[in-house]
Amino acid sequence: MSQRRRQRTKGANGWLLSTPALILLVFAASGPLLIVAIYSVLEKGDYSGVRWILSGDGWFRVLFERDIFDQTVSLADANLSIFWRSVKLSVATTLITFALGLPTAWFIATRPAKVRAFWLFLITIPFWTNLLIRTFAIMEVVRNEGILNTALMNIGLISEPIQIMYTDTAVLIGMAYVYLPLMVLPLYAAIDRFDFRLIEAGYDLYASRWQVLRSVILPIIKPGIIAGSILVFIPSLGAYVTPRLLGGGKNMMIGNFIELQFGQGQNWPLGAALSTVLLLIVLVSLVVYTRVSSRDNPHG
């Protein structure tokens, strides 16, 4: 009895231990978010900043634009195409990193234990280098006078350089390169725990190679696939440096568009509203994705 009471007392005060974490969450995460949310419903200042007057203009201009002359309202096609490009490129980045990451992670997980650490080390090397420098490195590869085009022209495959720089393709290559380790590491962790004897069991029970992959391996390493996809998709959606440098001014993603509002655009409420939209897209994608992927597999 007394022991139970002591346990209850312990439980009652235990939350105090999480105070530092709570403070950090409130002031460093929720606080700034709150500021962003508040700024999104204020009126824009003359040059920058906000006036403390309630206004829906920031949110209005996320999706719509008003003609300067006749004040007619129409959908802001430019904004929508930026959203669409961001989602499209992020999904594509996730798929590409998965397609490249799965064999890579499989390869590492099937090496002898001694050399695995070495391969993992190679995977993490890009993390040691500044993102800007890595992006410049990609530029050096894909630009018209870069390594790729020069090589292709020298062996005579093409006569004119292929325009990759400042296209969505360049952004995609850059993002896939930058985020690949974030896919490989959780996949590796999942495959490392995988019982390879199950593959033999699959073959024994008349499954082809493809069926073993689809019905045995993928469902079992699914937690790793989900983790990797989330880790790649979220930063891709908010990517700033990569689309800025490789996509040029025209192929903006949400991150660049938001930066524009706080910089040249001098429209903080719109920037704040766009940031909130980005957050919502991420949240909705996460909910949909985890719902779909945790649905019972087709064996049911």
Add this chain to the structure above:
Amino acid sequence: MHGLNNNIAVDARNIGKIYGTGNEAVIALGDVSISIEKGEFFTLLGPSGCGKTTLLRCIAGFETPTSGSIHLSGTDITYTPPNERPVNTVFQSYALFPHLTVAQNVGFGLKMLGKPAADIAKSVARVLALVKLEDFADRLPAQLSGGQQQRVALARALAPEPEVLLLDEPLSALDLKLRKEMQSELKRLQTETGITFIFVTHDQEEALTMSNRIGVMSQGALLQVGTPHEIYEHPVNRFVADFIGETNFLDGQVDNAQVRIGTGDLLDVPLGDHKGLVTLAIRPEQVSVEPQGTGIAATITETTYMGTDTHYKLSLSDGSLIVARVQSNSAGARSAGDVVGIRIDAAAVQVLKS
């Protein structure tokens, strides 16, 4: 003319399996030939590393033999991938799919064969009833005990109704009581389904109680194939005799139609055409302990009371040791240090080349 016999399920001819090359080459299987009949419960018996599992994996298709060929019901399957062989395996580790329920595990093979869902459901229900797991169809493997997982593994391998079922030491992870239960269970399933079972074990008792025939293996070679009775009563060499049950070995010299052992005593054993130096393989139950003065003089060095039986370790006058197993009540109370006489049931003694 092996292939013409319709009654042969698995016909392995001159199977060799070598891992590695050059100096590091390891011979897992020498030149093994074996014919297993349809509907047979065949056991490959041997110590670990003797090649029995390698042979099983060659039949399953997980390993390709370095030389030789394997025929299944007359068809050459040496190079057929495992998913195209009508052969299923019960793995030592069970290898159940952790993300699938019991029913989905059992139905996996049929699903991969493209059978309609209704047929799969029917087969799964039938096989689960066979292994008495009807009430566990919707559980995940992790929610089952070791014995239940074992039954699921068995049901999963039986569901596609393979021509041959391969069992790779499936009972080794179970405790003694459960193992005994599963032994008779396996025997029952084999009789009911009529499927050819090839069972791998290092447990000689398991082999003796379950099998129609046993193949004893050692160091990549098949030493002897025969019924449990043949293997036990007429082992071809010292290894088989020693591996199957407890055996005493006494060296001796053929002397006319008898064998003279180290103590100078003559034994009237079935000699066949053996000559010169021989080894006598004597089962402990073929040795009886008598009062001093009868038979061969011996001294008890150790007694072990085993319930119905008592084991005596005895030393003979030439220093050789012999173990006797006698019924506890008939033996009276004898203890270490007693000088006794032993009688050997000479007619049952197996004479081996020295």
